[in-house]
Amino acid sequence: MPADQTPDPSGGDKISFRDVKAEIRRRIERRIWGPGDLVPGEIDLAEDFGCARATVNRAMRELTEEGLLERKRKAGTRVRAMPLRQARFEIPLVRAEITAMGAAYHYALLSTQTVPAPDWLRDRLGLRAGARALHLRCLHSADGRPYQFEDRWINLQALPQAETADFALQGPNEWLVQAVPYSEVEISFLAAAATVDVAAALGIEPGEPTFTAERTTWWQSRAITHVRLSFARGYRMTTRY
Amino acid sequence: MPADQTPDPSGGDKISFRDVKAEIRRRIERRIWGPGDLVPGEIDLAEDFGCARATVNRAMRELTEEGLLERKRKAGTRVRAMPLRQARFEIPLVRAEITAMGAAYHYALLSTQTVPAPDWLRDRLGLRAGARALHLRCLHSADGRPYQFEDRWINLQALPQAETADFALQGPNEWLVQAVPYSEVEISFLAAAATVDVAAALGIEPGEPTFTAERTTWWQSRAITHVRLSFARGYRMTTRY
DNA sequence: TAGTGGTCTAGACCACACG
DNA sequence: GTGTGGTCTAGACCACTAT
Numbered sequence: 001m002p003a004d005q006t007p008d009p010s011g012g013d014k015i016s017f018r019d020v021k022a023e024i025r026r027r028i029e030r031r032i033w034g035p036g037d038l039v040p041g042e043i044d045l046a047e048d049f050g051c052a053r054a055t056v057n058r059a060m061r062e063l064t065e066e067g068l069l070e071r072k073r074k075a076g077t078r079v080r081a082m083p084l085r086q087a088r089f090e091i092p093l094v095r096a097e098i099t100a101m102g103a104a105y106h107y108a109l110l111s112t113q114t115v116p117a118p119d120w121l122r123d124r125l126g127l128r129a130g131a132r133a134l135h136l137r138c139l140h141s142a143d144g145r146p147y148q149f150e151d152r153w154i155n156l157q158a159l160p161q162a163e164t165a166d167f168a169l170q171g172p173n174e175w176l177v178q179a180v181p182y183s184e185v186e187i188s189f190l191a192a193a194a195t196v197d198v199a200a201a202l203g204i205e206p207g208e209p210t211f212t213a214e215r216t217t218w219w220q221s222r223a224i225t226h227v228r229l230s231f232a233r234g235y236r237m238t239t240r241y
Numbered sequence: 242m243p244a245d246q247t248p249d250p251s252g253g254d255k256i257s258f259r260d261v262k263a264e265i266r267r268r269i270e271r272r273i274w275g276p277g278d279l280v281p282g283e284i285d286l287a288e289d290f291g292c293a294r295a296t297v298n299r300a301m302r303e304l305t306e307e308g309l310l311e312r313k314r315k316a317g318t319r320v321r322a323m324p325l326r327q328a329r330f331e332i333p334l335v336r337a338e339i340t341a342m343g344a345a346y347h348y349a350l351l352s353t354q355t356v357p358a359p360d361w362l363r364d365r366l367g368l369r370a371g372a373r374a375l376h377l378r379c380l381h382s383a384d385g386r387p388y389q390f391e392d393r394w395i396n397l398q399a400l401p402q403a404e405t406a407d408f409a410l411q412g413p414n415e416w417l418v419q420a421v422p423y424s425e426v427e428i429s430f431l432a433a434a435a436t437v438d439v440a441a442a443l444g445i446e447p448g449e450p451t452f453t454a455e456r457t458t459w460w461q462s463r464a465i466t467h468v469r470l471s472f473a474r475g476y477r478m479t480t481r482y
Numbered sequence: 483t484a485g486t487g488g489t490c491t492a493g494a495c496c497a498c499a500c501g
Numbered sequence: 502g503t504g505t506g507g508t509c510t511a512g513a514c515c516a517c518t519a520t
Contacts, residue, residue, distance in 0.1 A: 014489085014490060014491095014514095014515095015490085016489075016490085017489080017490085025423070028422070028423060029422070029423055029461075035419070035422060041504085041505065041506085042505080042506070043505090051490075051491085052490060052491045052492065052493095053491090053492090053493095054489095054490070054491070054492085054508095055489085055490065055491085057506075057507080057508090058489090060506090061506095061507090068423065071505090071506065071507095072498085072499075072500095072505085072506080073497070073498045073499060073500090073504085073505050073506045073507075074497095074498065074499045074500055074501095074503080074504055074505050074506080075499070075500070075504095075505075075506090076504090076505060076506080077505090077506080082334065082337070082418065083418065083422060083423055084331065084333075085331065085332035085333070085426070086329055086330065086331045086332060087329070087330050087332055087426075087428055088327055088328070088329050088330075089327065089328050089329075089330065090325065090326065090327045091326035091327060091328055092326070093323065096323070177323065177324070178276075181269070181270070181276060181324060182266075182269060182270055182309065182324055184481070184482075185326070185328075185481065185482050186479065186480070186481045187328055187479070187480060187481075187482070188477045188478065188479040189430055189452070189477065189478045189479075190432075190452055190476065190477045190478070191431075191432035191433070191450040191451055191452040191453070191476075192432070192450055193449075193450050207448075208434075208450075209432040209433055209434050209449075209450035209451065210432055210450065211430070211431055211432040212432070220270075235431065235432075236429045236430065236431045237429065237430045237431070238427065238428070238429040238430075239427070239428060240425070240426065240427045240428075241425075241426050241428070255495095255496095255508085255509060255510095256509085257508075257509085258508080258509085282485085282486060282487085283486080283487070284486090292509075292510085293509060293510045293511065293512095294510090294511090294512095295489095295508095295509070295510070295511085296508085296509065296510080298487075298488080298489090299508090301487090302487095302488090312486090312487065312488095313486085313487080313517085313518075313519090314485085314486050314487045314488075314516070314517045314518060314519090315484080315485055315486050315487080315516095315517065315518045315519050315520090316485095316486075316487095316518070316519065317485090317486060317487080318486090318487080
């Protein structure tokens with residue numbers, strides 16, 4: 001009997017769901033199970049691997065979540081014909097991002113103003129006409145160099161206490177996470193030409209390409225805040241998968 | 242005893258790990274368990290909820306993966322003080338992306354050439370001096386409008402059969418997934434100024450901000466391909482979490 | 483050393499979807 | 502109808518780590 005029939009080369013006694021995952025991965029990579037193929041059922045595999053069905057189940061469930069398999073009741077499990085590529089990005093607080101690079105973090109509040117929400121914002125956040133919003137502009141720096149320009153709007157209907165908060169020392173992002181944790185978020189990434197505002201803050205030329213993130217946040221179905229983050233020249237968002 | 246001690250309001254008999262997740266979420270949102278707090282152990286919660294420990298375990302494991310909890314053996318489970326924000330983006334094939342919008346997909350091969358790998362590419366892919374690479378330039382269109390410009394390099398040492406493949410009809414991406422499935426990938430997103438090449442292909446002005454993705458792919462520790470994708474004006478990558 | 487999470491098992495029942 | 506995955510359970514042992 002070939003030695004690689006059984007995963008778990010380490011001599012440990014029990015088969016782990018990790019072993020099963022690795023072995024299934026291997027069989028897919030080596031085309032033993034090709035794209036679109038039907039994979040044996042959990043019971044068969046459990047017997048093959050010499051483990052409980054629950055173990056196989058967990059392995060296949062995770063591989064499904066990772067985009068390698070497709071499962072349907074009664075129909076069985078198939079190798080995804082077109083593997084679902086997905087990347088996961090962590091969205092840290094700027095402070096954490098900067099200190100993690102080993103740079104000194106500095107925060108500055110550039111302006112703060114309570115104004116009637118402009119039309120596009122009312123539309124975006126679902127505010128009624130005449131609603132007031134807090135508008136903040138901030139700069140986050142790394143080792144003294146501009147790193148990220150933050151242009152934020154806060155819905156004062158939903159978060160009236162924001163009007164009296166002091167954003168001179170603590171950035172609005174950090175204030176918000178302690179005020180409204182675990183919210184629902186929509187985030188977009190795009191390339192934008194630097195406006196005069198942004199260019200001035202980041203020390204670049206107007207019109208220069210700027211990596212930009214826009215984030216809208218809800219809490220219990222109420223819009224809380226909308227922010228546009230403009231990153232300094234050369235910024236990249238990177239991940240592996 | 243308060244009615245909300247027990248989740249599962251629907252009158253169903255068994256407690257699902259989903260019920261447990263929802264209830265834990267609720268308690269965190271309502272600050273019953275605040276940031277940094279120690280959460281009861283699995284055994285206690287299982288008794289509370291009237292379910293097996295495995296059920297609580299799955300709920301908490303998934304919440305941990307979602308970034309809401311932090312777990313350590315012996316130390317127990319805590320509510321993350323700074324919730325780990327993470328976004329997941331699906332990286333579909335261009336064809337799928339375009340047809341999903343309801344637009345007609347069109348692919349065109351602009352140029353193809355076998356050349357010695359330039360220094361930056363040798364560096365990036367870990368190729369030896371003098372290594373040859375296949376250089377492809379392609380355009381993907383939606384309803385006849387340029388959508389994505391693809392500038393790709395393929396390592397011919399690792400994939401010699403690419404040299405004789407016909408990329409006139411099938412894009413290199415699609416060819417590659419069938420030739421080398423399930424590889425290891427590093428991907429970056431950035432904002433770049435359109436080069437003359439890119440601008441001409443996409444029908445925009447040189448220097449215009451262009452949302453750009455760079456992807457390098459390995460298979461069994463060998464570099465396979467490196468690609469730079471430039472998106473048309475107005476492109477956004479969006480997700481919710 | 484002891485407590486907590488991590489995992490495996492064997493068995494059971496259910497829900498969905500294909501024929 | 503019937504087969505496949507989806508989930509729950511009760512019990513067990515293990516592995517890490519704080520004390």
